[in-house]
Amino acid sequence: MTEDFQTDSRQMLGRLREVMAEDALGQARLDKITRLIAGSMRTEVCSVYLFRDPETLELCATEGLKPEAVHKTRMRLGEGLVGRVARTGKLVNTADAPQETGFRYMPETGEEIYSSFAGVPIQRLGETLGVLVVQSKEARKYSEDEIYALEVVAMVLAEMAELGAFIGDSAALTKRHTKPVMFRGTCGQEGAAEGHVWLHEPRVVITNPIADDPERENARLHEAVEQLRVGVDRMLAGAQAGDAEQLEVLEAYRMFANSKGWMRRMQADITRGLSAEAAVEKEQTAARARLASATDSYLRERLHDLDDLSNRLLRILTGQGKETGAEMPADPILVARNIGPAELLDYGRSLRGIVLEQGSVGSHAAVVARALAIPLVVHAKDITTEALNGDYIMVDGDQGIAHLRPEETVSNAFRDKIAMQAKAQERYASIRDVPAITTCGTRMTLTMNAGLMADLPSLENSGAEGVGLFRTELQFLVRNQMPKRSELSSLYAHVLNSAKGKRVVFRTLDIGSDKVLSYMKPNDEPNPALGWRAIRVGLDKPGVLRMQLQALIRAADGRPLSVMFPFVAQYEEYQAARAEMDKAMERERILGHPVPSSLEVGAMLETPSLAFAPKRFFQEVDFLSIGGNDLKQFFFAADRENERVRRRYDTLNVSFLSFLTNIVERCAETGTPLSFCGEDAGRPLEAVCLAAMGLRALSMRPASIGPVKSLLLRTDLAQLRAVIDEASERGEQSVRRAVLDHLRSTT
Template structure:
């Protein structure tokens, strides 16, 4: 980069820093910024487009275009040259914009007189926040020096956008991270919690992106890099004690830490006017953008290594984050972009709640959160930007709401809700030893779902009749290699010991879709929920299935064994899986091992196709468990990971309840026990409707056992069946309103 351009870049950044430090509203700042960029770049136009929502860009400030177009001109992502920059995250530089591919004329802006166009993304760590554009009448392409200068400015704008410098009426950045903020996410695990923020990987806030003295910043960068290299070498010094995968990660760290090109780019950024930490973050963002587009899975995985290394550098430079030894509060609510199952298990039950920016209702983190009975909210966009360690926080997993630094009135109302739930839970203690027998004389068996040893104490305290689903995949998901047969046998034996003679239904490995093992090559499938998963993997990878079945058989040591296979779609799959059980039983007998006293082999009915299987299937299956979460998404063709459609369809839809009744009737005709397993079983309205459809067994999270038992003991199921039948005759779509009214009219309380 030329010395003159270097000087111009620093000069522009200095003016930008002064502008950001001035008092005034966000719009005034934006207006001043577009003016100074146009002046410094010697162009007639500078415009800033920011995302209004995930799909729409809005012209938020301009120098040179018609002022009336500000906040009026909007573009869909991919629309026009600006939308193309946002979609591809690539710079567009053209001397003849009207002739460029994808150009769209917007008459309200008055841009038709400008020929040249330079647009580049405003992005931070892979997230595109908007587009920065300069235009001029002169037909010319902008030079590499000019593009670089604008890239540096865009990086600063991205940081300031995330810090909220362009919203509200605050003076400069002084009021940030102080005001109450509410986030609306999605429920990953129900429940409510109050506590203080503990950031899993604290976001490093770069509040000084612009520096005056490049020599000082270069020295700071070199010192941080030297410290980083020493720490990586120290971690590798005891390499003999590391597992192979750990060594590979550390070697990747060392490669990046000693990368001359990485260092050179950061030095150029500092010479252009950025602070050392801003230079690190700029290159981290650029690398994320490049590597996220690489098709090779191994190279994409290295992105995480580079991210971690960059974050370590940022913490060294700023003194923020984990390296400062931030202590976990007594009432921690974990806040993170995302988190793996192993990391979450390390925190254990010490957490009061979890809030994630990413995640999904079926993610590893959600599975572990349910197993630990910790309230979880996912898709809380931008919370890691706003939250600081120690902030007061309220989490309402029932509603999918997070209140950060809540006002006193909000906190008081929230505490009332917690107190009411605590009082109600005390009433369930008296029901622990009692049956869920309805006034009409029907007894519903209530089982709990589990996946960890930590769940098993709930078997006694909740009053569950047994474990209707033990998820065996968690032991595979939290490890870096396939667990050994002996380890699994010991675990399964401990689960049976803890159950104290109560039935435990072990579901074989349910992986694939959103549950990919760390050591299993991900399958690039267009629709993984309907792809190579669960029993399909088990029947194709028979070695793993056989090993798991052997571990289960040996764990029994003369006790009953109950095993069920997930995602059975047709009779032949069940028949093949059952044959594997029989073969392993014979093999264990031949080896002289102690056999189970009895063996129950069942199937999870999660696809509508299995409901129409031949009669022989219902005759051969020892039991059937309706997997409600998957069955509902396939019945309605609504992806349960898609927030736009998953709440569009009601479990109490007449057609779905009729389908449940049809399944029950087929099972009853062959004397095959059937149960319903899933989140909906733990909801009062759904539970009474399922029972009214003939399901005499329900399996749910432990915390729901008491409330559901309490409701069932108050409800006449014949009344519920009549309401459903009447609604079906009228052609109603759902019975939710009628069932809720019945509960109120009859004084039924959860």
């Protein structure tokens, strides 16, 4: 890159900064920018296209095209060369635009006389805000130096857009971070909450993208990188010597922190006129673009490391983020791209609600949120871009919606909903100690799901008759190394002590699918939900299963013990797992340790295949628990993480209810105790239908016990079963409407 061109670039960025500093309306500022770029690059056309909505680009300013086309010319994402740049996030540079694949002629712009076209995305940290375009009559490709200058300018334009630099008149642009926005995601945990945003990883705002003293900026960069390296070395020194995988990750961090190529590229950006912060972010944006297209898992992890290091470096340079010591609000709603279970547990019950851009309804974070009874919305796309610390926000976990900076009418309606829920909770508290007996005299057993020590006070407060499912994987997920047997035994003993004689069903380690241990080698599978998970891992890694079974036996210390194996798909898997339990019991006897006074060994029925297991399986197993979440997705072949299909299939579908009836009848034939565990057990309408189909034990999150019990106390199961059967005979696909009508008229 020539010194003359570097000087020209600095001069152009310097003029850009002057335009930014002027007291001008938004449209006037954009117009000046396009004239400045066209003049500096000696090209005939410069245009700025910005997103009007997520699917539509609008010509917002131009030098060289017809001015009357501004705010009139629009195109869909992917349409034409401009739409292609926006959709792919990649450069288009061609000497003959009309011959390029996907070219779309816009007659109102007068662009037919221009042959050359170069378009670069205006993007910040992987989010595309628009497209910057230059065109000329001469049929030529723009040089590498010219493209580099365009990319630098596009990056500065993205920063300016973030800072609201284009606001002020009739332009179809709206200032971010000020207007009400609704995010529609997915329900991860039900409930409603209001409060103020607390960003898990605050977005760094760069207020000085352009600098005129390269030497000073380079010195700042060197100082910050040195501080970063010292921090990484400190983390390495503090890492546990035996934790090979953690050391490997930190060594990769150190490799990037000492990367000469990374440093050289940032220094080149500073020489062109960017500030140290903007240079770091330009490299981070490039890394995120590569991350988005990388298919190799190892490469994705390394790019993620580089992204994380860039964030650390930006926080050092700007003094923003957690290092500032900002105080969390008294009513925090946590907003994050994603979060691990250990980090979420660090916040504890201080959170009012959680909104995640990523995550999943079955993730460990979602399990922790349910355990803490914190409303959770996942898949809230772009909320970390829009939200700022301290923004007022309302979280509707029931609908999977977050209202950021809501209008007064929305706020009032939402507060009414919260007040109604509070009143209902008072009513549920009054029936806490009342047995769950229906009007037809059927006694139901309602137990709770748990997985944390924080859950256990709910055993008494909710009125649960025991713990129908204690998830043991959380103690593995929140650590960076395998827990010791003595640690697990102590924890399980504490659980049994807290239960005060009530039955606790411990589910053995259920990992795999979306629950991956950081200290185990990752398994890349095309469909992990149907892959190496749960009891399959336990049987293939018998050392871990044996260690856990021994810990459970020792925790019982002569008391009754109930253990359940997850994701059993066939009889022989249960036999193999039961054999491991028998070996563990025999070993403890030989060692002279007390063994449980009684032992129940059960299985979770989560795959349709197990419902058709030989009769001998039903005779041998001590109890069965239907894992409704997994069973439903496999029964309907509908991934519960896929929003396009998960809502198409109803628990109250007659096919699914008939399938459940078959399981109930097989268990009745062999006298096998049966329960239902899952989200549907905690939904009152679904719960009474499950009871009507013959299920007599339901396990759910603690907060659901009151609502479910309330409806059961007012329901005649015989009448409800007749309504279900009649709807089925009429050929209705789902009995939901018929059941709702019946309950409204009788309860």
